[in-house]
Amino acid sequence: MAVLEQRLLYYVTVLAILLLHCSSFLSAQIPQNYSSTANISTTWINHPLPILNSTNLNTATPILIRGLGFACGFYCNWDGKVSSRDCVFGVLIYQNRFSLPDGYSLLFLQFPQLVWSTNRNNLVQPNATLQLTQDGDLVLANSDGTLVWSSNTAGKSVSGMKLTEMGNLVLFGRNNEIIWQSFDHPTDSLLLGQQLAPGQQLTLTASVSATNLSEGLLSLTISHDGLSAYTESNPPQQYFAYSFYDYPAEFRNGSFGGMDIPPASAAQFMRFGPDGHLKVYEWAGSNWLPVADLLATDFGDCGYPMVCGRYGVCSNGQCGCPETTNSQAAFFSQINFRQPNLGCSLVTPISCDHSQYHSLLELNNTYYFAFNSSSYAKKIKAEDCKNMCLSNCSCKAALFSIDPGEKTSKRKGSCLLLNEVFSMTNHENYMGLYYNTTLFVKVQNHYDKPSRHKIVILAYTLGAFFGVFFVIGSCLVIFRHRLKESNEIEGDFLDQVPGMPTRYSYENLKAATEDFSQKLGEGGFGSVYEGALNDGIKIAVKCLDGLGQVKDSFLVEVKTIGSIHHVNLVKLIGFCFEKSHRLLVYEYMANGSLDRWIFGGKQDHSLPWLTRKKIILDIAKGLAYLHEDCSQKIIHLDIKPQNILLDQHFNAKVSDFGLSKLIDKDQSRFVTTMRGTPGYLAPEWLNSEITEKVDVYSFGIVMLEILCGRKNLDWSKNEEDRHLLNVFKRKAEEEKLQDLVDKKNEDMLIHVEEAVEMMGIAAWCLQGNYTKRPSMSLVVKVLEGLVAAETNLDYDFTNSSVVRTFGDQRQEADDVAASLLLPSALSGPR
Numbered sequence: 001m002a003v004l005e006q007r008l009l010y011y012v013t014v015l016a017i018l019l020l021h022c023s024s025f026l027s028a029q030i031p032q033n034y035s036s037t038a039n040i041s042t043t044w045i046n047h048p049l050p051i052l053n054s055t056n057l058n059t060a061t062p063i064l065i066r067g068l069g070f071a072c073g074f075y076c077n078w079d080g081k082v083s084s085r086d087c088v089f090g091v092l093i094y095q096n097r098f099s100l101p102d103g104y105s106l107l108f109l110q111f112p113q114l115v116w117s118t119n120r121n122n123l124v125q126p127n128a129t130l131q132l133t134q135d136g137d138l139v140l141a142n143s144d145g146t147l148v149w150s151s152n153t154a155g156k157s158v159s160g161m162k163l164t165e166m167g168n169l170v171l172f173g174r175n176n177e178i179i180w181q182s183f184d185h186p187t188d189s190l191l192l193g194q195q196l197a198p199g200q201q202l203t204l205t206a207s208v209s210a211t212n213l214s215e216g217l218l219s220l221t222i223s224h225d226g227l228s229a230y231t232e233s234n235p236p237q238q239y240f241a242y243s244f245y246d247y248p249a250e251f252r253n254g255s256f257g258g259m260d261i262p263p264a265s266a267a268q269f270m271r272f273g274p275d276g277h278l279k280v281y282e283w284a285g286s287n288w289l290p291v292a293d294l295l296a297t298d299f300g301d302c303g304y305p306m307v308c309g310r311y312g313v314c315s316n317g318q319c320g321c322p323e324t325t326n327s328q329a330a331f332f333s334q335i336n337f338r339q340p341n342l343g344c345s346l347v348t349p350i351s352c353d354h355s356q357y358h359s360l361l362e363l364n365n366t367y368y369f370a371f372n373s374s375s376y377a378k379k380i381k382a383e384d385c386k387n388m389c390l391s392n393c394s395c396k397a398a399l400f401s402i403d404p405g406e407k408t409s410k411r412k413g414s415c416l417l418l419n420e421v422f423s424m425t426n427h428e429n430y431m432g433l434y435y436n437t438t439l440f441v442k443v444q445n446h447y448d449k450p451s452r453h454k455i456v457i458l459a460y461t462l463g464a465f466f467g468v469f470f471v472i473g474s475c476l477v478i479f480r481h482r483l484k485e486s487n488e489i490e491g492d493f494l495d496q497v498p499g500m501p502t503r504y505s506y507e508n509l510k511a512a513t514e515d516f517s518q519k520l521g522e523g524g525f526g527s528v529y530e531g532a533l534n535d536g537i538k539i540a541v542k543c544l545d546g547l548g549q550v551k552d553s554f555l556v557e558v559k560t561i562g563s564i565h566h567v568n569l570v571k572l573i574g575f576c577f578e579k580s581h582r583l584l585v586y587e588y589m590a591n592g593s594l595d596r597w598i599f600g601g602k603q604d605h606s607l608p609w610l611t612r613k614k615i616i617l618d619i620a621k622g623l624a625y626l627h628e629d630c631s632q633k634i635i636h637l638d639i640k641p642q643n644i645l646l647d648q649h650f651n652a653k654v655s656d657f658g659l660s661k662l663i664d665k666d667q668s669r670f671v672t673t674m675r676g677t678p679g680y681l682a683p684e685w686l687n688s689e690i691t692e693k694v695d696v697y698s699f700g701i702v703m704l705e706i707l708c709g710r711k712n713l714d715w716s717k718n719e720e721d722r723h724l725l726n727v728f729k730r731k732a733e734e735e736k737l738q739d740l741v742d743k744k745n746e747d748m749l750i751h752v753e754e755a756v757e758m759m760g761i762a763a764w765c766l767q768g769n770y771t772k773r774p775s776m777s778l779v780v781k782v783l784e785g786l787v788a789a790e791t792n793l794d795y796d797f798t799n800s801s802v803v804r805t806f807g808d809q810r811q812e813a814d815d816v817a818a819s820l821l822l823p824s825a826l827s828g829p830r
């Protein structure tokens with residue numbers, strides 16, 4: 001429950017920011033038409049505005065905007081902490097923007113991607129300033145005035161700054177000549193059309209992770225000769241190299257230095273990611289999707305330096321620690337056993353003062369990515385290679401590769417000493433590879449433990465104490481063991497309870513889904529695959545993404561969700577909880593999700609009246625059960641057509657209920673709800689009292705969507721028709737609600753009146769004041785015709801109620817948002 005509350009606070013805070021902004025812009029009037037150039041002697045202040053994106057809620061303060069393409073400005077990472085707002089100044093690529101449909105002039109940049117920045121290692125806070133000074137220097141200073149970054153162009157007769165069509169931020173002189181440009185100082189991305197000047201060499205450095213923008217361990221150097229990717233260690237370890245030969249070092253439409261890229265059908269950019277891949281992303285209408293991976297290694301995902309963290313062993317995409325053959329000593333432990341990809345640490349760190357206790361762990365069939373051949377020692381024996389490493393304390397491992405054709409008995413080959421050990425690759429399972437390599441990893445044996453002789457004496461003299469300690473010690477060990485294994489124990493417990501979901505092994509589910517080959521869909525939590533159990537029963541398997549987000553109490557929650565049975569709720573049949581795998585097994589729903597049937601636009605896919613009516617009633621019953629009849633009230637929080645599934649007889653079932661409890665903090669889910677559909681959220685998100693009535697509101701929206709056969713927010717429509725609620729309000733005022741009824745199916749034509757009547761129930765569910773909305777059980781009764789619907793309704797669903805609620809709650813909202821250091825005025829050229 002605590003997590004749920006945390007989540008709610010989260011939602012509330014974010015909504016509060018949103019609305020605070022809305023209110024300030026209602027009076028302040030955001031400059032809708034940004035310019036793409038600026039003059040000297042201009043200062044901008046960082047006042048973060050929210051932007052929506054499917055995995056992160058980030059904020060941006062645009063400064064220059066170049067059409068639908070690029071913006072430069074402040075960009076802030078929302079890391080989930082209410083108190084911190086870490087921002088960079090940089091260039092964003094974006095392909096979609098919108099203002100809230102209800103007349104707010106707040107501008108949202110949708111799915112922007114940061115492609116350049118000045119200060120990712122030295123983040124700034126709200127109120128930081130960017131100044132293009134009188135003498136032509138572009139200066140970034142933090143809110144306390146400290147200098148963070150400068151273009152060092154003072155006195156070089158800069159006369160202005162512009163953002164070009166390619167996304168290049170340029171300081172230009174009197175004759176429009178380039179004095180300084182961001183293209184000369186790339187961070188981790190390249191833009192279409194970007195090319196190297198003669199003799200130029202550029203280095204991209206990947207960020208630490210998707211959420212931490214700081215420079216990470218991996219770099220990529222691009223010159224006219226080619227590119228080289230390596231770790232930022234001393235010395236660097238190279239994991240990829242490519243020669244451009246006669247090709248230009250330019251990111252063109254279709255190629256990059258001779259490497260093929262799919263021709264751009266929409267905007268593209270190239271990013272060197274924290275995972276060490278160099279990917280080309282293309283705008284796919286609602287998202288950026290990778291279309292090419294330019295650094296492909298022979299070992300697939302296992303061939304990258306940080307895929308399994310330091311000292312991690314990658315085997316078929318799974319991470320583990322180096323295995324020890326002699327069972328008594330484990331030299332490595334997982335840094336976080338729930339996140340094996342974070343790597344392993346040495347149980348005893350290597351100490352140069354005790355080098356006599358060093359030994360080398362022999363890892364057969366292990367490949368290491370570093371192949372920078374110039375630093376190999378050639379034609380030496382394995383023993384010599386080992387000794388070279390043992391006698392040199394800065395050596396942490398030696399990679400030995402048998403020369404091709406060399407007799408194995410002689411074991412002569414090349415030897416590479418490594419100062420740092422990143423991820424290793426177990427290639428036992430890779431067929432047809434010619435890498436004959438063994439990795440010798442240095443470990444530290446215990447050096448401070450007393451000799452056996454001493455222990456024997458001690459045992460004699462302190463026999464009694466020893467016994468006592470032994471008992472206590474064993475208890476502790478057992479206790480710790482149980483703690484560690486508690487998941488397993490819980491799982492066993494689950495196995496024994498009849499009616500509870502079955503526990504499956506990952507192998508089982510892999511077989512059941514034919515290696516996850518039939519994808520049914522993708523949701524906010526992960527992908528869903530079709531499968532069949534041994535007895536032929538069809539199943540849908542949901543793989544929960546994001547290891548870090550799945551809560552520890554997975555099994556407890558599975559138990560709760562698994563114990564809920566209702567004909568209008570999708571049944572959880574089983575689950576898998578194994579290593580990094582978290583999967584849920586559901587009953588298979590032949591007709592998929594509701595959105596396919598109501599937004600399809602195709603006639604043969606459109607539903608007749610009685611089916612729609614039944615679906616609406618089914619959803620209402622499912623929700624009424626969750627809200628009122630379960631031992632513990634469950635608020636779904638994410639009711640939308642994608643989460644309503646239909647069986648072969650078009651019985652509707654609510655899915656994904658209770659999943660909010662499985663996911664920690666859960667940023668992604670929040671924004672999934674927000675993405676493109678701000679209208680799905682009930683206005684009282686601002687109020688800290690979140691009740692099951694938020695589901696009633698979302699249900700109202702879904703009901704309206706079913707009746708009208710269109711999405712709540714439909715970007716293909718003109719501005720005034722884009723938001724269904726606005727149209728609904730307008731048509732209600734004009735008393736022309738019949739215009740809204742979906743007439744794709746002829747059967748609907750004879751039921752227009754009933755549909756309009758039902759819109760009244762939807763309007764009731766959508767009341768801005770949540771206390772005026774009916775409970776789901778009342779909705780069921782009304783739909784069944786047992787009770788009459790409320791008719792005294794307010795059709796002003798979005799703006800007025802939101803703003804009014806906001807006005808009433810201002811103090812509270814301010815309290816929530818106070819720690820966010822929100823702006824009170826709008827930034828802009830001064």
Ligand SMILES: *[C@@H]1O[C@H](CO)[C@@H](O)[C@H](O)[C@H]1NC(C)=O
Pocket residue numbers: 032033
């Ligand atoms: C913004 O520019 C467009 C044309 O480019 C114009 O129609 C619109 O009125 C301008 N808006 C404002 C607020 O100046």
Ligand SMILES: *[C@@H]1O[C@H](CO)[C@@H](O)[C@H](O)[C@H]1NC(C)=O
Pocket residue numbers: 035037038039
């Ligand atoms: C910059 O200055 C020029 C004249 O010096 C003026 O025409 C132009 O409007 C100014 N631009 C902005 C964005 O202020």
Ligand SMILES: *[C@@H]1O[C@H](CO)[C@@H](O)[C@H](O)[C@H]1NC(C)=O
Pocket residue numbers: 053054055056058111112113114210287288
């Ligand atoms: C959202 O933003 C994050 C970080 O800026 C990025 O990694 C992610 O790819 C973005 N998601 C989409 C769908 O653009």
Ligand SMILES: *[C@@H]1O[C@H](CO)[C@@H](O)[C@H](O)[C@H]1NC(C)=O
Pocket residue numbers: 125126127143821823824
């Ligand atoms: C930013 O400036 C505003 C107005 O000048 C002020 O109210 C607010 O406290 C400042 N925030 C920070 C973090 O300095």
Ligand SMILES: *[C@@H]1O[C@H](CO)[C@@H](O)[C@H](O)[C@H]1NC(C)=O
Pocket residue numbers: 208212213214215
């Ligand atoms: C980001 O990564 C850097 C370098 O690893 C680290 O120093 C910093 O603390 C990280 N920042 C956050 C917010 O985790």
Ligand SMILES: *[C@@H]1O[C@H](CO)[C@@H](O)[C@H](O)[C@H]1NC(C)=O
Pocket residue numbers: 228235236238241372373374375
């Ligand atoms: C090998 O690595 C060194 C740095 O350790 C670097 O100077 C050299 O260019 C690399 N050689 C190749 C062939 O990449």
Ligand SMILES: *[C@@H]1O[C@H](CO)[C@@H](O)[C@H](O)[C@H]1NC(C)=O
Pocket residue numbers: 253254263264265266267
């Ligand atoms: C890229 O090239 C293809 C043809 O090869 C063309 O259809 C497409 O419009 C080009 N894209 C851009 C962004 O220039």
Ligand SMILES: *[C@@H]1O[C@H](CO)[C@@H](O)[C@H](O)[C@H]1NC(C)=O
Pocket residue numbers: 325362363364
């Ligand atoms: C590795 O292989 C060698 C020779 O093939 C063998 O002598 C050695 O015992 C193996 N080591 C391990 C740990 O399996």
Ligand SMILES: *[C@@H]1O[C@H](CO)[C@@H](O)[C@H](O)[C@H]1NC(C)=O
Pocket residue numbers: 392393394395396417418419
């Ligand atoms: C020790 O090994 C490192 C590489 O790991 C190498 O650069 C250094 O020259 C070696 N020192 C000696 C004395 O061999």
Ligand SMILES: *[C@@H]1O[C@H](CO)[C@@H](O)[C@H](O)[C@H]1NC(C)=O
Pocket residue numbers: 402403404405406408434436
């Ligand atoms: C690799 O080593 C094995 C024995 O360990 C040997 O049989 C094989 O011929 C070697 N492969 C090459 C290409 O040298």
